[in-house]
Amino acid sequence: MKKVIEIRWHARAGQGAKTAALLLAGAALKEDKYIQGFPEYGPEREGAPIKAFTRISDVPILIHCDVANPDAVVVLDSTLLETANVTEGLPEEGILLVNTDEEPKKIRELLKLNHGKVYTVDATGISLEILGKNLPNMPMLGALIKAVPVLSLDTVLKGVREKFGKKFSSKIIDGNISAIKRAYEEVKSE
Amino acid sequence: MARIEALTGDEVAAEAMRQINPDVVAAYPITPQTEIVQNFSQFVADGKVDTEMIRVESEHSAMSACVGAASAGARAMTATSANGLALMWEILYIAASYRLPIVMSVVNRALSGPINIHCDHSDSMGARDSGWIQIYSENCQEIYDNLIQAVKIGENKKLLLPVMVCFDGFIISHGTERVELLEDEVVRKFIGEFKPDYPLLDVDHPLTYGPLDLFDYYFEHKRQQIEAIDKAPDIIEQVGRDYGRISGRTYGLLEEFNLEKSDLVIIVTGSTAGTAKATILELKEQGIDVGILKIRVFRPFPYQQIKEALKGKVAVAVMDRSASFGALGGPIFTEVRSALYEEDKKPLVVNYIYGLGGRETTVEHIKKVAHDLLNIKKTGKVENLVNYLGVRE
Numbered sequence: 001m002k003k004v005i006e007i008r009w010h011a012r013a014g015q016g017a018k019t020a021a022l023l024l025a026g027a028a029l030k031e032d033k034y035i036q037g038f039p040e041y042g043p044e045r046e047g048a049p050i051k052a053f054t055r056i057s058d059v060p061i062l063i064h065c066d067v068a069n070p071d072a073v074v075v076l077d078s079t080l081l082e083t084a085n086v087t088e089g090l091p092e093e094g095i096l097l098v099n100t101d102e103e104p105k106k107i108r109e110l111l112k113l114n115h116g117k118v119y120t121v122d123a124t125g126i127s128l129e130i131l132g133k134n135l136p137n138m139p140m141l142g143a144l145i146k147a148v149p150v151l152s153l154d155t156v157l158k159g160v161r162e163k164f165g166k167k168f169s170s171k172i173i174d175g176n177i178s179a180i181k182r183a184y185e186e187v188k189s190e
Numbered sequence: 191m192a193r194i195e196a197l198t199g200d201e202v203a204a205e206a207m208r209q210i211n212p213d214v215v216a217a218y219p220i221t222p223q224t225e226i227v228q229n230f231s232q233f234v235a236d237g238k239v240d241t242e243m244i245r246v247e248s249e250h251s252a253m254s255a256c257v258g259a260a261s262a263g264a265r266a267m268t269a270t271s272a273n274g275l276a277l278m279w280e281i282l283y284i285a286a287s288y289r290l291p292i293v294m295s296v297v298n299r300a301l302s303g304p305i306n307i308h309c310d311h312s313d314s315m316g317a318r319d320s321g322w323i324q325i326y327s328e329n330c331q332e333i334y335d336n337l338i339q340a341v342k343i344g345e346n347k348k349l350l351l352p353v354m355v356c357f358d359g360f361i362i363s364h365g366t367e368r369v370e371l372l373e374d375e376v377v378r379k380f381i382g383e384f385k386p387d388y389p390l391l392d393v394d395h396p397l398t399y400g401p402l403d404l405f406d407y408y409f410e411h412k413r414q415q416i417e418a419i420d421k422a423p424d425i426i427e428q429v430g431r432d433y434g435r436i437s438g439r440t441y442g443l444l445e446e447f448n449l450e451k452s453d454l455v456i457i458v459t460g461s462t463a464g465t466a467k468a469t470i471l472e473l474k475e476q477g478i479d480v481g482i483l484k485i486r487v488f489r490p491f492p493y494q495q496i497k498e499a500l501k502g503k504v505a506v507a508v509m510d511r512s513a514s515f516g517a518l519g520g521p522i523f524t525e526v527r528s529a530l531y532e533e534d535k536k537p538l539v540v541n542y543i544y545g546l547g548g549r550e551t552t553v554e555h556i557k558k559v560a561h562d563l564l565n566i567k568k569t570g571k572v573e574n575l576v577n578y579l580g581v582r583e
Binding site: 022025026028029033034035036037038039041061062063064065066068 | 198362461464465471553
């Protein structure tokens with residue numbers, strides 16, 4: 001694997017992309033990585049399109065600007081596919097992971113994409129079923145590490161338990177863990 | 191043993207404050223305040239520090255309360271950002287002139303208007319003549335290291351000056367990074383106890399803080415204040431070396447990166463210094479060498495050290511993340527240029543104003559600056575003294 005893995009998250013404010021971007025970065029410390037996790041703050045209103053970024057590296061990270069050429073793009077809200085330029089800077093081998101119940105082929109057609117590799121997972125469906133509400137961030141995290149094995153599933157689950165342990169009940173944490181595992185299993189590639 | 195954690199700039203600043211365990215923290219608790227004060231309040235509520243936390247109704251009052259506490263003999267700290275710093279203005283000067291070693295985190299953000307909450311250096315650059323020492327941090331690790339050193343620098347008996355530890359809003363304040371933290375006891379031993387010589391609460395030795403001081407003595411007091419901050423470079427370097435002994439990370443007034451390899455130099459401060467370093471490493475692979483001179487301490491301005499570092503250089507680009515309206519370039523540019531005035535052989539110096547109001551500064555922008563420097567070297571000419579990087583015009 002490359003020395004630095006760069007991930008760009010697209011979502012709407014309130015869907016938990018920032019939490020996921022920072023949580024993934026924090027979990028990577030357990031594998032002795034260097035990390036960055038940061039959101040792009042715009043007008044702070046729920047539903048506004050937002051971006052967040054994660055960098056995971058074997059060497060110290062010097063750069064302090066947004067990710068221009070992401071190894072992976074994660075789209076938490078499929079309504080952004082036609083409004084946000086989600087494939088901007090996506091390299092030839094880049095990965096596009098979308099929260100949708102459509103097949104990857106459909107997304108490729110929709111975006112008229114001729115490169116990269118498309119993955120899909122129904123994170124909203126998983127979230128509604130297990131958590132009872134639409135919180136796609138944790139299932140998308142599970143799907144992401146299947147598509148881009150930058151960290152082990154075990155490391156990410158430990159990270160989630162630690163991060164949420166102080167804030168939430170064990171029922172909520174267990175629900176999130178199940179949602180991550182389920183998305184990890186169900187994510188579809190082309 | 192050092193701990194390694196994933197923390198945002200705001201979180202690591204609060205963690206440093208927890209370890210410093212100041213006697214008093216006075217702060218305005220809402221916007222434009224950052225999570226530093228929120229996180230630190232949690233430490234107070236959880237009984238993890240002995241600090242008296244004073245929540246005040248404005249930043250003007252926050253700094254006033256710090257002045258009162260520090261005059262009484264307390265170790266006082268606070269944090270602010272952007273318009274919050276602007277509202278402290280009057281009291282910043284008073285803190286410095288009373289020689290009170292208050293330490294404050296400044297999360298660098300643009301001053302309105304138009305209304306903007308994102309990063310640039312116009313807030314702290316505007317306060318550059320207030321008499322405070324100013325240290326700028328490139329990343330989360332440096333925030334932590336600088337805050338701990340700031341206590342020891344400000345409280346040095348030769349200085350007794352307040353210190354701002356500045357870092358870039360959102361880019362660093364809200365970004366999670368890997369940081370190495372020292373043990374609580376190591377930090378506490380390093381900073382020691384604050385024993386002021388003239389505390390106001392020493393009732394056996396009554397004295398006055400802040401009396402009227404007109405044309406009879408005011409000038410002498412200002413002369414002493416100038417003398418004090420002029421002594422700061424040596425103290426800052428000494429503390430930077432001592433800190434290296436406990437942490438493995440040594441600090442100076444400036445940081446050189448690839449500087450010896452090239453006669454072209456980019457001068458930069460804050461988080462963009464990191465982006466510049468990453469760009470320079472990329473350019474190196476293409477056979478292009480440019481050096482970086484990072485300004486860590488802007489007040490006092492390390493003009494001697496900058497002069498030394500730029501000896502024999504051909505072209506220098508100075509990057510300013512703030513504008514000085516009506517001046518010939520940004521504040522760092524004018525001071526760097528002034529520092530070089532007596533030199534017989536001066537490099538050509540060019541200014542780039544960048545990143546105002548959080549405008550993204552990318553690797554491509556730094557590459558442009560590097561290529562401009564190559565061109566200046568080739569032609570021996572600076573076409574535009576002041577340039578604007580990444581602006582639409």
